[in-house]
Amino acid sequence: xxxxxxxxxxxxxxxxxxxxxxxxxxxxxxxxxxxxxxxxxxxxxxxxxxxxxxxxxxxxxxxxxxxxxxxxxxxxxxxxxxxxxxxxxxxxxxxxxxxxxxxxxxxxxxxxxxxxxxxxxxxxxxxxxxxxxxxxxxxxxxxxxxxxxxxxxxxxxxxxxxxxxxxxxxxxxxxxxxxxxxxxxxxxxxxxxxxxxxxxxxxxxxxxxxxxxxxxxxxxxxxxxxxxxxxxxxxxxxxxxxxxxxxxxxxxxxxxxxxxxxxxxxxxxxxxxxxxxxxxxxxxxxxxxxxxxxxxxxxxxxxxxxxxxxxxxxxxxxxxxxxxxxxxxxxxxxxxxxxxxxxxxxxxxxxxxxxxxxxxxxxxxxxxxxxxxxxxxxx
Amino acid sequence: xxxxxxxxxxxxxxxxxxxxxxxxxxxxxxxxxxxxxxxxxxxxxxxxxxxxxxxxxxxxxxxxxxxxxxxxxxxxxxxxxxxxxxxxxxxxxxxxxxxxxxxxxxxxxxxxxxxxxxxxxxxxxxxxxxxxxxxxxxxxxxxxxxxxxxxxxxxxxxxxxxxxxxxxxxxxxxxxxxxxxxxxxxxxxxxxxxxxxxxxxxxxxxxxxxxxxxxxxxxxxxxxxxxxxxxxxxxxxxxxxxxxxxxxxxxxxxxxxxxxxxxxxxxxxxxxxxxxxxxxxxxxxxxxxxxxxxxxxxxxxxxxxxxxxxxxxxxxxxxxxxxxxxxxxxxxxxxxxxxxxxxxxxxxxxxxxxxxxxxxxxxxxxxxxxxxxxxxxxxxxxxxxxxxxxxxxxxxxxxxxxxxxxxxxxxxxxxxxxxxxxxxxxxxxxxxxxxxxxxxx
Numbered sequence: 001x002x003x004x005x006x007x008x009x010x011x012x013x014x015x016x017x018x019x020x021x022x023x024x025x026x027x028x029x030x031x032x033x034x035x036x037x038x039x040x041x042x043x044x045x046x047x048x049x050x051x052x053x054x055x056x057x058x059x060x061x062x063x064x065x066x067x068x069x070x071x072x073x074x075x076x077x078x079x080x081x082x083x084x085x086x087x088x089x090x091x092x093x094x095x096x097x098x099x100x101x102x103x104x105x106x107x108x109x110x111x112x113x114x115x116x117x118x119x120x121x122x123x124x125x126x127x128x129x130x131x132x133x134x135x136x137x138x139x140x141x142x143x144x145x146x147x148x149x150x151x152x153x154x155x156x157x158x159x160x161x162x163x164x165x166x167x168x169x170x171x172x173x174x175x176x177x178x179x180x181x182x183x184x185x186x187x188x189x190x191x192x193x194x195x196x197x198x199x200x201x202x203x204x205x206x207x208x209x210x211x212x213x214x215x216x217x218x219x220x221x222x223x224x225x226x227x228x229x230x231x232x233x234x235x236x237x238x239x240x241x242x243x244x245x246x247x248x249x250x251x252x253x254x255x256x257x258x259x260x261x262x263x264x265x266x267x268x269x270x271x272x273x274x275x276x277x278x279x280x281x282x283x284x285x286x287x288x289x290x291x292x293x294x295x296x297x298x299x300x301x302x303x304x305x306x307x308x309x310x311x312x313x314x315x316x317x318x319x320x321x322x323x324x325x326x327x328x329x330x331x332x333x334x335x336x337x338x339x340x341x342x343x344x345x346x347x348x349x350x351x352x353x354x355x356x357x358x359x360x361x362x363x364x365x366x367x368x369x370x371x372x373x374x375x376x377x378x379x
Numbered sequence: 380x381x382x383x384x385x386x387x388x389x390x391x392x393x394x395x396x397x398x399x400x401x402x403x404x405x406x407x408x409x410x411x412x413x414x415x416x417x418x419x420x421x422x423x424x425x426x427x428x429x430x431x432x433x434x435x436x437x438x439x440x441x442x443x444x445x446x447x448x449x450x451x452x453x454x455x456x457x458x459x460x461x462x463x464x465x466x467x468x469x470x471x472x473x474x475x476x477x478x479x480x481x482x483x484x485x486x487x488x489x490x491x492x493x494x495x496x497x498x499x500x501x502x503x504x505x506x507x508x509x510x511x512x513x514x515x516x517x518x519x520x521x522x523x524x525x526x527x528x529x530x531x532x533x534x535x536x537x538x539x540x541x542x543x544x545x546x547x548x549x550x551x552x553x554x555x556x557x558x559x560x561x562x563x564x565x566x567x568x569x570x571x572x573x574x575x576x577x578x579x580x581x582x583x584x585x586x587x588x589x590x591x592x593x594x595x596x597x598x599x600x601x602x603x604x605x606x607x608x609x610x611x612x613x614x615x616x617x618x619x620x621x622x623x624x625x626x627x628x629x630x631x632x633x634x635x636x637x638x639x640x641x642x643x644x645x646x647x648x649x650x651x652x653x654x655x656x657x658x659x660x661x662x663x664x665x666x667x668x669x670x671x672x673x674x675x676x677x678x679x680x681x682x683x684x685x686x687x688x689x690x691x692x693x694x695x696x697x698x699x700x701x702x703x704x705x706x707x708x709x710x711x712x713x714x715x716x717x718x719x720x721x722x723x724x725x726x727x728x729x730x731x732x733x734x735x736x737x738x739x740x741x742x743x744x745x746x747x748x749x750x751x752x753x754x755x756x757x758x759x760x761x762x763x764x765x766x767x768x769x770x771x772x773x774x775x776x777x778x779x780x781x782x783x784x785x786x787x788x789x790x791x792x793x794x795x796x797x798x799x800x801x802x803x804x805x806x807x808x809x810x811x812x813x814x815x816x817x818x819x820x
């Protein structure tokens with residue numbers, strides 16, 4: 001079961017392209033991006049270790065249930081709503097960026113809303129499913145996509161046109177700069193796959209051991225460095241700053257000599273369709289479950305056959321919000337929103353780590369709320 | 380007794396009744412001669428009653444032999460008669476004599492799931508015989524059989540089979556509950572039974588598997604799953620199943636490992652092709668020709684030069700042709716069937732391309748789709764895939780390549796969301812039955 005945890009680590013590492021992490025980092029390539037990497041790697045790894053260790057003490061409980069154990073209902077609900085906003089907005093940003101990417105590179109003639117509509121409907125349906133179904137979907141698609149994406153990344157890494165001088169220039173120049181805050185926030189995103197344990201811990205069995213945690217820094221560092229340095233190497237230190245969807249343009253520099261498809265871009269985009277839909281499914285589902293946890297009427301369920309109707313209403317609201325967002329914003333506003341989200345996410349993550357440490361401390365001291373204990377006993 | 384029975388059954392012409400008198404005692408007898416083993420009846424009832432009559436011995440035989448049942452209530456007489464038993468009234472008591480004509484004494488040849496070197500025996504239309512086949516192959520004391528007599532028109536007996544030590548209790552309860560709920564209409568085939576067990580009428584994938592092979596049934600039992608046999612049907616229903624079960628032919632167990640792995644992989648590729656190829660054709664031709672390398676895009680477009688309408692009309696035309704062809708060669712008698720295939724496949728395809736109605740690439744696409752759909756080892760599953768392909772075609776008409784990818788995503792979500800009798804239908808790495816549903820229920 002531990003593999004489900006690492007699926008999240010893996011795919012958040014890969015999806016960073018869609019929340020514009022490379023764009024933010026590359027914007028600061030001469031000022032503090034590189035020097036913030038070591039900090040981000042240490043910080044992200046530390047956070048992952050702490051949260052996984054803390055959640056291990058609460059087997060089968062999601063974050064909302066843990067809130068209920070230690071806090072009055074109203075504080076718990078406020079925290080839940082913060083969770084809803086964080087997760088759901090991530091889904092909306094990715095959905096918008098991706099449908100835009102598709103619009104630019106795939107169907108420039110088609111209506112932007114058509115792409116958004118089919119993707120939003122697909123994620124709407126996927127997010128309303130039960131947690132277990134979401135987890136299964138996640139596993140299947142990730143296993144299909146990851147090898148090909150890694151192959152594309154390696155292909156880019158070993159491409160003869162990759163200019164290592166440009167990379168060296170940026171790396172050696174950047175490392176002497178003082179680290180930049182925004183780059184630090186953006187870079188830690190690559191490591192924040194562990195955040196999804198907040199909901200999916202509900203599915204974890206009692207005897208779960210978090211083995212192979214040493215993989216987290218390795219995987220995260222790999223994706224971070226590749227998604228920052230490879231575009232620089234392929235476009236050069238100056239031209240790389242011209243693009244918003246920098247990775248789509250980067251993969252377009254690659255070519256497959258054999259086979260039906262020549263431009264790697266198309267393969268890359270099709271694979272990232274899966275990944276983006278997965279991301280939206282996961283985030284919306286998490287947001288939806290957090291929202292449901294505010295009401296006593298919806299006890300945490302992970303494998304219901306017929307999902308409650310509220311699922312549809314919540315996700316439908318999110319879909320409408322996405323359309324509203326798409327109507328009122330454009331790429332530039334979205335870029336800003338993504339940056340704000342990246343910063344907010346870091347603070348939410350920090351708060352979560354602090355809260356979890358506090359909860360573990362309270363649990364050791366036996367400071368659980370009486371009602372919660374009774375409720376547990378009653379089950 | 381005879382009057383009573385005639386009244387109950389409306390005195391049908393094929394009911395034989397007789398009142399026999401050997402000078403010492405009288406015996407009334409009622410039977411359907413077509414369903415009764417007349418030789419046994421002659422040997423064990425008529426001969427002792429007529430020329431070797433000994434009242435004590437005859438009475439002893441009626442009382443002690445395990446083929447004669449006493450004390451059956453009069454309202455059940457007709458039921459026994461209709462199943463091929465004989466009713467005998469002797470000395471004021473009514474006996475039911477069990478001598479049912481067995482039409483089937485050898486197993487059938489496999490017809491639907493052909494195997495090269497595996498067992499060639501298939502189920503027959505007789506439940507007892509089928510049970511013998513299963514017992515012979517799965518020869519352990521743990522094999523449990525539960526009989527169900529559904530209260531419907533055909534009254535065919537059902538047998539629920541499982542391995543006592545391996546089965547999953549929650550699944551078993553669920554299946555029992557559904558077997559008791561079978562509706563009152565005619566139940567004629569395993570396919571019907573599987574539809575009734577699956578409950579939901581509109582499903583995109585089957586959640587039971589229908590098989591004619593005892594070896595498949597036994598491997599299924601060995602995995603801790605259940606099977607239902609229906610009297611009068613030469614197919615068994617296996618449940619719960621996973622998506623992946625449909626991709627295995629029994630030959631995979633009997634042939635070299637590398638070859639069978641390769642074949643399984645081939646089937647997955649074939650499934651994906653038959654699902655998405657027409658849709659991909661539409662999206663490549665009408666939306667994103669630039670996805671393909673330039674030479675290939677030119678070839679495709681060149682072959683469409685003479686075609687006057689958009690690609691989706693072409694696809695629908697050819698898909699209609701191929702579906703009609705498959706259906707025709709399936710329903711026609713064997714001798715005419717091959718002619719239909721030749722006329723349709725070779726001549727029409729060639730002519731349609733030369734006439735400029737469809738492109739030559741489209742002919743290739745169509746045949747790949749048809750051949751790939753035949754690669755799937757299970758015909759029910761292949762039907763589901765065949766119809767699902769049109770959903771992909773529909774979305775590609777409106778949304779192109781992105782639509783197809785999103786539809787694939789939706790299909791995966793749908794599959795992952797399915798449960799076959801409580802067990803996940805499309806979850807990887809969960810071979811043990813009940814492992815996934817067990818720890819959380």
